[in-house]
Amino acid sequence: MLTRRTFVLTAMAAPAAGLLATPALAMTPEVFAVDGLAIRGYDPVAYFKEQTDVEGSAEHAIMWKGAEWRFASAENLADFEANPERWAPQYGGYCAYAVAKGYTAKTEANAWSIHNDKLYLNFSRAVRARWALNKEGFIKDADANWPQVLNA
Structure with missing residues (x-):
């Protein structure tokens, strides 16, 4: 017999069971x-x-x-x-600023910079301008986040 209590417990368990049965999410391409x-x-x-x-x-x-x-x-x-x-561009060609912030984002070919003989791409020229304000700091953060952000 389905009582209110068993309904609530079943409803709460169903999403958790579904998570266990769901295959792992696909990793973002490298x-x-x-x-x-x-x-x-x-x-x-x-x-x-x-x-x-x-x-x-x-x-x-x-x-x-x-x-x-x-x-x-x-x-x-x-x-x-x-x-x-x-x-090759750093971080697989994903936006270097985004990787520094802990996620991936697309890039545009005209939003680029070379720093210490490495190529960095950004989401847009506006993001590249923001990136340029603290390249060293953002590179340090992005290096720490890469490649783990591909699984985020």
Whole structure:
């Protein structure tokens, strides 16, 4: 017989039981990609060599860490292949400011900066301006949060 007490206890237990039966939430991908393209198809090496955001080409592309990386030239592709960690943006291309704050956020290819020979991307140019006010502090926080924020 269903009494008020057993109804309340059953109702309270049901969500907890559901949590136990639910598969683990999928982890956020290690690399931020839009339509499978890292940095929205922009060339990570060009940020360093040309000091600007340059669109890559499907002609010069590779798969790395589950995303397609595009390059403006065969030379930039070869440089990346030789040492991808040297050229890839920090924190998988997620917004560096967001990672510093403990979460992930998308980025725009034109909201970037290089600091201590590392590429950082941000959600927008406005966020990049905020990031620039305390890069060292935000990098320290983001380094402490990465890659755990992928599970948040």
